[in-house]
Each structure stands twice: as structure tokens, then as C-alpha cells.
Amino acid sequence: MKKLYLGVDIGSVSINLVAIDEENELAFKLYTRNSGNPIELVKEGLTKFKEEIEIDDYKIGGVGVTGSGRELIAYILGADTVKNEITAHARASTYYHPEAGTIFEIGGQDSKLIIVEAGIAVDFAMNTVCAAGTGSFLDHQAERLGIPIEEFGGLALEVDRDVRIAGRCTVFAESDMISKQQYGFTKPEIINGLSEALVRNYMNNLVRNRVLEGEYIFQGGVAANIGIKAAFEEEIGAEVIVPKHHDVMGAIGIAMLAKRDVKRSGQESSFRGFDLTEQEFETTSFECEDCANNCEVIKVIADQKVIAVTGDRCGKWAASLIGDTAAVANAEGSSEKEEKTGNERIRRA
């Protein structure tokens, strides 16, 4: 039976699910907005996958999960491989572009720079703080200017005059844009200035004094914006390549890594199967006060049992709660562990 390998990227803005075959060809691709319930969205993604793929002809050979919400979803799926986004993005990028030297990645809520040598990520920088260098800032400005985000990038290429927009933070950028509009600059000119500001922000916050080498790869959701691509090319004076599947490169990379890991281990995948799309999950969280880390510990409960615990940096709660049925009562506020763990927040998916 032919095998497919699932890759899931749980970001704060989008949740991406792909399936690749033995030759790394993409058999399924889903990019969805993260509306705040990743378990439900992953279940819906798997249901769509089953509807599109003749699943009886295939076997799931491996599952990988990456992204900021990877730990929880990895437990739910029974993932074989769980790795950070840097590793996953670099894997996919260097597969499609073996000569890659620099990867620019800009997503909805963060941006990353990955330096690659001989196909290996050797250095990276991440910006998770400054919104002015991310896709959500562009989304917001497109909405403010009344321009669909899909047309935003193209308009930036239609200008004769340059206008400099302050890009150090969202508040300055927005007030600067408003005043430049009042001075009579057109919307395309403002958008062009904004694209250049975003790239300047990226260079100042992430690249700093690093020396960049080609090939230059641009991926993440924002890579669809040809205005930003052009601004990068202008800034570095070289061609920037946007991969065909630029929006799901993290998911593709983690699927490739899962395939590699399962083959190396010689074991079967630990994927929990498609029945999980029918299963009800409940997550509860509490703040552990046993040391200064104050971890937010998340429990996943299915069939009246705790099946996963994540967020506890020292691992103490995972060891004591998994398989615990009393912990369900705890989540409902009736056991003595409740006093220990404080108020729990409960949600179902």
C-alpha cells in the first residue's frame, strides 16, 4: 500500500496541513486561519483530507508537527516528529532550493531569518515582538486603506514617486501613513513606502550586521505579496525566489522530517488514526505555582482520561497526570488537586 506523510504547522495565525508521498510530491495542502481552536481545526483538516484522498488506497507512514502550538497537537495526533519552525522551514526550503543561503520567512505574527550552509541551518533570528514586520500589520493597513490584501502587493509596483514611511513600530507607521496621505501621496505610493518600511524593519531587527549569501528564498504567507518581494530585491540587490508552496513550507518540511525519522527508526508510525476526528477532546489549563517559572500547564482529556499534558517545563505534571481519571474530576472542580493547581480553564473540541 502506498504511503503518505502528514505535516502540520500550528501557527498563531494559520494552521497548515499537508500530505506528501514517498517522492516528496504534495498530495494534499490546506491553509486555514487559526480561529483559536487548533484541535478542532486539525480535526476539520483531517476530515477534508479524508474527503479528498482515496484514503483506503493509502497508509499514513508518518506524522510531523511544527509551529508554536506543536506540543499539544503532536500529542493529539500521535506525531512521530516534533520540531521547531526553523528546522522545518529550512528542510523544505533546502529540498526545493539546494543552493539556498538565506531564508526570509514572514508569517502573520512573526518573522524569521534562517542562514543556511550546505543545506543545514547554521544561524537564525526571530521577531515575535514587533508587529510592524509581520503579515497582520499589512492585513490591518490593507483594511484601513480599503484595498483587498491580494491586490496590495501589486499596487506597490505601480508608482513613480517614492515616499518614506516610518517602519520602526506599528503606531509610528500608521500615523506616518496618515500624514503622508494628507500630503497628497497616492495609495499605491503609500503601499510602496509601507513595503519598503517592512523590509527595512526586517533588516534592522533580524539581519542586523549579518552577511547574507544567496540564493535568497522568501516564504511564509507574506511571500505572496509581490511588493514585499520587490522591496527585498531592492534592499539586497539580488533576485529573491518565492517557492511555489511558500505558504505551507513549514508543514512540508516537518512532513519530510517525519518521513526520514520513521524510516530511520524502522518502526511503524505512531499516528493515532482518523478516528480521532470523531473523538471529543477537552483541554484544561492551570498555572503551576510550585516554582518561579509559573508554567501554564495544559491537560488534554479524552474518554474520561488525561491523554496528554504539556507546558510543564520540568515534566512533573506529565508524569503524574497522564492516564489519571481523577484529573477529570479535578478539571470539573471537585478534587483536592484543584486547590493545588488553582482555577482551571476548560474548553472542548
Ligand code: SF4
Ligand atoms: S511545572 Fe515544573 S517548572 Fe513549571 S512551575 Fe511547576 S514546578 Fe516549576
